[in-house]
Amino acid sequence: MTSSLEASALDTLGQVIPEHVLEIARVLARTGHRTWVVGGSLRDQLRTVLAGSSPNHGADWDLATDAQPQVVQRAFKRVIPTGIKHGTVTVMLGQQGYEVTTLRGEADYSDGRRPDSVYFVDDIREDLARRDFTINAIAYDPLARVVEDPFDGVGDLQRRLIRAVGSASERFGEDGLRVLRAARFVATLEFDLDPETARAIEPSLDSFRKVSPERVRDEWIKTMKARAPSRAFIVMRDHGLLSATAPALLGPEQSTGEAPLQVALRAVDLSAPNPSVRFAALLHNVGSASVNDQPVNQSAELAFGLLSSLRFSNKDRDRIVSLVRHHAAFDPDTRSDADLRRWLRRVGPELLEDLHALMQAIASARAEATDGVERLFERARSILKLKPPLTIGELAVTGNDLRQELDLAPGPLLGRTLQALLELVLDDPEQNQRARLLALARDTAAKLESS
Ligand code: ATP
Ligand code: MG
Numbered sequence: 001m002t003s004s005l006e007a008s009a010l011d012t013l014g015q016v017i018p019e020h021v022l023e024i025a026r027v028l029a030r031t032g033h034r035t036w037v038v039g040g041s042l043r044d045q046l047r048t049v050l051a052g053s054s055p056n057h058g059a060d061w062d063l064a065t066d067a068q069p070q071v072v073q074r075a076f077k078r079v080i081p082t083g084i085k086h087g088t089v090t091v092m093l094g095q096q097g098y099e100v101t102t103l104r105g106e107a108d109y110s111d112g113r114r115p116d117s118v119y120f121v122d123d124i125r126e127d128l129a130r131r132d133f134t135i136n137a138i139a140y141d142p143l144a145r146v147v148e149d150p151f152d153g154v155g156d157l158q159r160r161l162i163r164a165v166g167s168a169s170e171r172f173g174e175d176g177l178r179v180l181r182a183a184r185f186v187a188t189l190e191f192d193l194d195p196e197t198a199r200a201i202e203p204s205l206d207s208f209r210k211v212s213p214e215r216v217r218d219e220w221i222k223t224m225k226a227r228a229p230s231r232a233f234i235v236m237r238d239h240g241l242l243s244a245t246a247p248a249l250l251g252p253e254q255s256t257g258e259a260p261l262q263v264a265l266r267a268v269d270l271s272a273p274n275p276s277v278r279f280a281a282l283l284h285n286v287g288s289a290s291v292n293d294q295p296v297n298q299s300a301e302l303a304f305g306l307l308s309s310l311r312f313s314n315k316d317r318d319r320i321v322s323l324v325r326h327h328a329a330f331d332p333d334t335r336s337d338a339d340l341r342r343w344l345r346r347v348g349p350e351l352l353e354d355l356h357a358l359m360q361a362i363a364s365a366r367a368e369a370t371d372g373v374e375r376l377f378e379r380a381r382s383i384l385k386l387k388p389p390l391t392i393g394e395l396a397v398t399g400n401d402l403r404q405e406l407d408l409a410p411g412p413l414l415g416r417t418l419q420a421l422l423e424l425v426l427d428d429p430e431q432n433q434r435a436r437l438l439a440l441a442r443d444t445a446a447k448l449e450s451s
Contacts, residue, residue, distance in 0.1 A: 004149070004152070004154050004155055004158075005046075005147050005149075005154050009046075009049050009050060010145065010147065012049045012055065013045065013046065013049050013055075013140060013147075014142070014145050015055075016045055016049075016055040016056075016057060017037065017061075017140075017142045018057070018061070020093045020094070020096055020098060021037065021061050021063065021098065021142055022142055022143070023093065024063060024076075024091055024093070024098060024100065025063075025141075025142050025143050026143065027075050027076065028065055028067050028071075028072065028075060029143060030075075031067060031071055031075055033065055033066050033067035033071065034065065034066050034124075034141060034143075035063055035064070035065045035067075035100070035141070035142070035143075036063065036064045036065070036124055036139035036140060036141050036142075036148065037061055037062070037063060037064075037139065037140045037142060038062050038063070038064045038127075038128075038138070038139045038140075039062035039064075039131075039136060040062065040136060041059055041060055041061045041062045042061075042062070042138055042139070042140055043135050043136055043138065043153070043157070044056070044059065045059065046138065046154065046157055047157055047189070050154075050157055050158060061098060062099055062101070063098055063099065063100045063101070064100075064101050064102075064103055064124070064127060064139065065100055065101070065102060065103070066102070066103050066121075066122040066123075066124070067102065068102055068120060069081075069084055069087050069088075069089055069102050072089050072091065072100050072102070073089055076091045076092075076093075078091070078092035078093075079091055079092070080092065080097070082099065083101075085118075086101070086104070086118050087101050087102035087103075087104055087118060087120060088100070088101040088102075102120045103120060103121050103122060103123070103124060103126065103127040104118050104119065104120060104121060104127055104130065105118075105119050105120070105121040105126050105127070105130060106126075106129065106130035106174075107119065107130075124139050124148050125148065125150050127139075128148065128150055128151070128165070129150070129151075129165060129166065130165075131165055132164065132165065132171060132175075132178045132181060132182075133153075133156075133162050133163060133164060133165060133181075133182065133185065133197075134151040134152060134153040134155075134156045134161075134163045134164075134165055135153045135156050135157050135161075135162070135163075135185075135189075135191075136153070137149075137150070137151050137153050137165050138153040138154065151163075151165050151166075156194075160189070160190070160191040160192060161191055161192055161193070161194045162182050162185050162186060162189075162191050162192070162193050162194060162197060163194035163196075163197050164178070164182075164194075164196075164197045164200065167200075168194075168196055168197045168199075168200035169200040169203055169204060171200075172200050172201065172203075172204035172207060172208075173204055173207050174207075175207070175211075176204065176206075176207030176208035176209065176210050176211040177208075177211045177215050177216075177219070179201045179204055179205075179208050179239070179241060180208065180211070180216060180219045180236070180241060181219060182197065182201070182235070183219075183223070183232040183233075183235040183236050183239075183241060184219050184222055184223045184226075184232050186231050186232055186235050187223050187226035187228060187229050187230075187231040187232035187233075188222065188223070188225065188226040188232075190226075190227070190228070190231065193235065198235075198239065201239040201240070201241070202239055202240050205240050205241070205244055208241060208244055209244055213309060213310050213311045214310075214311050216245060216310060217310040217311055217312060220279075220310065221275055224268075224273065224275045224278040224279065225273050225275075226273075227269075227273075228269045229265075229268050229269065229278065230265035230266070230268055230269050233249075233261075233265055233268075233282075234265070237249075237250065237261065245310075246306050248286050248287070248302050248306065249261055249264070249282070249283075249286055251286075252289060260285045260286070260288060263285060263362075263365050263366060264281060264282050264283070264284060264285055264286070264365075265282070266364075266365035267281035267282075267284065267358075267361040267362045267364075267365035268281045268282050268361075270360075270361040270364050270365055271357055271358065271360075271361035272357060274354065274357065275316075276316065276319050276320050276323060276354055277323065277354050277357045277358050277361070279307070279320045280303075280320050280323035280324050280327065280354075280358050281358055281361050281362065281365075283299060283302070283303040283306065283307075283320065283324050284299055284323075284324050284327050284358070284362055285297075285299055286299050286302045286303060286306070287299035287300075287301060287302040287303075299324050299325075300321050300324045300325040303320060303321050303324045304317065304321045307320060307321065319351070319354075322347070322348065322351055323351065323354055323355055323358050326346065326347045326351070326355055327355065327358050327359055327362060329359055329362075329363060329368075329372060329373055329376075330376070331372055332372060332375050332376035332379055333372075333375070337379075337383060338426055338427045338428075340376075340379060340380055340383055341383060341388055341390065341426045341429075342426055343380075344380060344383065344384065344390055345390040345391065345426065349384055349390070352377070352380060352381070352384070356373070356377045359373045359376075359377075360373055360374075386429070388425075388426075388429040388432075389422070389425050389426075389429065389432050390426070391422070392418045392419070392421075392422050394432075395418065395421055395422060395425060395432060395437060396432045396433050396434045396436075396437055397421070397434055397437045397438060397441065399414055399415075399418060401434070401438065402414055402417060402418070402438075402441055402445075405438050405441075406438070406441055406442060406445060408445060413445060413448060413449060416448050417441055417444050417445045417448060420444045420448065421437055421440060421441060421444065424440060424444075425437075
């Protein structure tokens, strides 16, 4: 089968192929080889073409060819051997790079993680057959203007279905990441799972458990770019992926009322597609429970553990954990400016806008009013505009000044004195002047020493 694409759609697809892609195909044609547009880039262009929306002219294009990698390398002036072992090279034309991959066959996966080896083939259909889902297993020859669609991926694009190529259980057994990719596409494309593909997920969980945490992390990050990431997390919850990766998100078994995960997922969908905010929304209540009717919250600790196990960078992890730690709303009207300065010191001004987005999303997800949150952040912003010192480093005196002027030896007393000065300045930023602080420091150090 070639494809069920109508002539007009084929025409629109032809028009969106950039000149560079045609140039690569023509150069390889002179060496006796064919080139196809494949993968996610073709899928996404076809989707817009089928929806009648205007195609994305600035998109990346994944190319496949029946030429061996060495042939591709020789055919172009500037080529980067990006993943030459797997048959991928990047052809540079102008400022633009194009990944060109030699057709590959399905290799053995003895560990459910990575193919043991790759081998090159010259039949585009064999290459398409090793791909995960029908919508990702379409190829378009831009010179012949022919679509190869052996698994009716175009039909599934129209039906909005994620369906495995061939036997879903076999495909999922080979590479456990595919089940998570299925969940991700349910969210990013807003498609449904084909029932047979869905049924094959649970029996494949053993292979899913072998997938490296880095690959799982990357899928989760891509999932967060969807309009409604909850679609993917619901698939993960319903088919056992979440209990394999993050059982804490499923919460205690016999909780009453709405499951915390439901609230968290609503908050994820309601936040803008900023990954830190969305991960914080997902995790904000992962550790809330009540023990003897007392609320306890270990969400920040559990978030730290989960993000570490998924190998998030320390920087990303710490940012998300801070957001989780500080998300609790409070009534700003009962707090003084000094209270808010202390709160800002704990939060850190650089986190303020993300925290605002997070607290708004959580309040909306709980169907609570957001005006308290708005007032809090308005006040916080106007306080920050006055640039109050929030850290010891922003004091008008340094530890060195205190050592010289007060004859203080380096050590705990010096540190405690600076800390006490900061507390005074947080109460009243006007005090942050060198002479004033030195005078205060004399009293403070004397008091601390005698206490
Ligand atoms: P994205 O929009 O995230 O780029 P994609 O489908 O393009 O999605 P890539 O990882 O860029 O995903 O892979 C390109 C193509 O390679 C896919 O469309 C699919 O045909 C194939 N592919 C990728 N990962 C797998 C996998 N784990 N198993 C089988 N085929 C895969
Ligand atoms: Mg891609």
